Amino acid sequence: MRHDHSPLVTRTRRRFLREASALLGAAALGSAAQAQSASPYKALVCIFLFGGNDGHNTVVPMSTAAYNAYKSIRGGLALPGNDATLVQVATPGGVPYGFNSGLNAIVPLWGQGKLAVLANVGMLARPMTRQQYLDGSVKAPTQLFSHSDQIVQMQAGDPNGSGGTGWAGRAADQLQSQNGTSRFPASISMAGNALFCAGNVVQSASLIPGFDLSADGMNVWPDTAAAARRNALNSLLTMDSGMTLIQSANKVRQDAISLNSLLSGAGAATVSTPFPGTSIGQQLLQVAKIIKLRPTTGMARQVFFCSLDGFDTHSGQSWQQMDLLRQLAEAMSAFYTATVELGVADGVTTFTESDFGRTLQPSGSGSDHGWGSHHLIMGGAVRGGNVYGSFPFPALGGPDDAGSRGALLPSTSLDQYGATLAKWFGVSATQMASVFPNLGYFSTPDLGFMS
Template identity: 30%
Template sequence: QLITTTPEFNSNNLAYKTGKKRVPTTPAPAAPVPYKAIVVLALNGGLDSFNVLTPHKSCPLYKSYAKERDDVKLEPDEMLMIDASSSENQPCTSFGVHHKIPIFKEIYEEGLGIFFANTGHLSKPVTKRNYFTETMTQLFSHNTMTQESYIVDAFQINEPTGILGRMLDVLAAKNITVGPIGISTASTILDGDPQTGRKVDVIPTYGPNILTRRSFIPNTANGIDEVKENLEDLNGETGVNSGIHANYWSQNLIDTWNKADELSVLLQSVQLGTRFSGNLGQKFATVSKLIKTHEQRGVNRDAFFVSMGGFDAHAYAKANLDGNLPVVNSAIKAFYREMTDSNMIDNITFVMTSEFGRTITGNSGGGTDHAWGGNYFLFGGMMRGGRILGEYPKSFGNNDPTNMGRGRLIPTTSWDALWYGVAQWFGIDTPDELKDVLPNNGNFGCRLYTDSDLYHDGKNSISGCGAKLMNFDMGMFIGEPRYLTGIEQKRICEAAIQLVSGETDLASRCVIIDQKVIVNFEEKDFDSFAWNEGEESRRLRVLQNGFTNSTNNTYELRAVVEINVGNSTNNNSTNITTQSISPGKIGNAIADNLLTLVKIPNVTEFSEISPYTPTPSRTPSAQPTLSSAPSGMPSVVPSSSPSDMPSRSPSGAPSDVPSRSPSDMPSDVPSRSPSDMPSSSPSDIPSRSPTDVPSVVPSRSPTDMPSGMPSNSPSDVPSADMPSDAPSRSPSDMPSSSPSDIPSRSPT
């Protein structure tokens, strides 16, 4: 078996030995910076995370959750309440954590844990209408979505690297010593640029394996002395005329052999104060030992990857979590205790992920199926915890803007948004470094979380955000019915950013938030075109298949461009203003330069640049409109606030909020509260002020002023201090305090 260790066997090169022993590579010395580590736990298979973080029974949203989840819902006694009142824009002030993972509640309530709600892979912000055409991946696939969660590079600009690997590349370039370590398995998330030559260390669950005689000859003694000399000779120093691949193999073998021996001895010397149990627990025990020995290892930044499978619950979803979550809870609890007791908790960020969430609606087998957005958990000693970030769904019904059907939720927070602030905390400082680590972060505008959002010691903001937000329509004539590709969208935005920065000395961010294809048909073709609003992908196929051959058709692509203009790109600039910036000016400048700068295929000219103005829908919508103008059709969903415009016809139901202006037509339903204005016709409810028309129903209390009309029935209470101008229609049971013009029926 010794032949399998030779450079000739493992490369196509000849190795010319010098006769000298090969010396292990000396590690670079650690830089004088504080130690930090990121620990990722991937729960593979698709965690049913809407049963990990649920609406609490005290929240009205629980009814929607329980209705849609049905048999797979958490019952009220299966959740642990957490307070979310300090979390912004969440539908509940109280949420529930699955009772089988109480460590999440404990860390959250200690102020060190953050939930990220409805998070997942995105190429850009999308809606139910455009997600299919704007998402650059194969949704709902285990392999694809796992890779997307590891690389966090939607357009694969830096393929085949991972999010942690790119962080370590940037830090290593700044002479910070780094350690990418997979526990029992390698992962794309740790892979950096292959040109750096940096290797990922894969350490078994219980610690590093060491090379022994038994590695070559089974059932023999473990001593290495008999084969050590042979191994060193076979992989000795080579001369300059040897192949580089042969030299690389031998050096890598000697370095790994030496490192494994040293690390094995080092970790055996570490005593842990916490008991770790089970396979996952032992993985975190090894991570704990590595963190506690960072000084001896000479490492400034560690990135650890740990995984556990078994969460693909197409059947018995509740039983799946009941069985798996206690294992996760035990491992995280022991790790959290060990880090806290050893005063290392401030130096770590723990990130729990899964490739995707699962359907809200269960299947016939009591399970759930592959979906998209999910809920994930982060913790660390410097975290501004006790909060839920992102946007938890406001409903679980099909009318919710994020629900694609069957409870497959479109993420409202991207992996880019989660990792942005973590990368800044880890030492990725500048916009250029962040672009290397998160090449698609610009496609989310200012929809990102900085280290200031996540950590107590955070100090960074998002370059290009904070001063002015503008949207404008960009129209262009195109030779075929198609949308801009993701790369073309990014090129347009790069041109816009360059123009803004060049003219104003201001940083900016840009994203194309919507696209529409407008087709001008030949009249003979129009009747055959089926217009199905909302089915963008189908409509585009109809256009491409049915009308491409019509020479007189024209196609106009209209894109809604969002520009954020923020802080200065020049820190010495003191006279910065955004007043001269306008959507039209930026848009026209882009149009003037785009045909030559960006070179989008088939774009012949730009049709129009104009400020973006949302328009009301022509048909009832399941979502409220962005427009302030009244719609010609009623909304499927009631408005949460009164309209500035009166309704064109009376409503069939009373309004909870009084109208800001009177209706042109009377309502068939009475108001729920009295009006401050007198009625022009009899009302079943008394007026707050006297009217010239008698009330149909007697007043329950005296009026403040005398009425000009007699009452239809005697009052139970005498009038106020002023006499009435009209006689009573029936005698009073109370004597008068002054003479009357009408005789009394009884003596006074």
């Protein structure tokens, strides 16, 4: 089993400034508001759980037979069936489940119908049974159980790797006309460069929450000297040198300065809802601030990428995962409250992805690389309070096991998951094949969790 680690996220200042060239037209945004599109605003917000989140201990089946089977196989890694470790919820049909107590902050959204679970999702090339996987009679995704490969595939929506674009970027490509004449980025990562955001046409950008892009040395005394410096810098940046490389570099800096004024300067977007000071909390706060700027930017369709790392839990999983899920839930809860504050709760859908799930059978105090996992979907347009897809019965070597250790054979493909979100986002049936070329192999392209 491979344990390589090559995440697609980097957070260097130099990379940020290189990628700021994607912020075409941002300078104009600081001085004149774009006309708001006639389309109602919608945004998709992906939170990628790097390392492979253990779905088995995120959402636990609580019917007597299923819980007893889970507890027997998981051994010391099993979560006791009490409120201290598992918060019990139920579907409309009365089927009981337990949320990891780390998710306490978003459990109320389940009861409000704003939070749903999609069970056993993973990358698939074709629908397949356990026997078809074992005998190789149906094609499987390449390089299963490899962090780097599965990160690429889950963001690209491609079981064979990457064609250089992500599925959200391709969805934004199809809907670029919804944003009218606005040239503000339709696809933005808050966690460094992300394949998920890359389109064939739409420009993407990456931001670092809290990173001040204002030019150094511009606040000297007296004010006339500061003004002279700013004027000199502006003259350099706007001067036509006739050299493409220099002009591109100047454009990067112009856009960065303009964006800084939008995000952190006087009159910048502010959100009253308090957010946690965690990395994921600050990423989602930045998303909320950009969404608030929509009357200025003129955007009607945007996609965002955020991330939380640390889910490669080969040891010490119980407390480690609980704390990571706590960070996730507290940030998600604050973000949903902020969307209510901004009046866009019905137009913003937040969802999780991860490299893969983990094995049901433990490995000491942790678990090993798996395949399918359970994911969370949150928002005002979500048909919440329910579990979608096919929730597996805990068993080793059963029909849901790709091997003998409870690495779930996905019953729902990433294509179906993403296509359901993309349809709500506005991607039409005729456009969907450009976003998910593999979708035609699956009989249910809309899983029903969006209204």
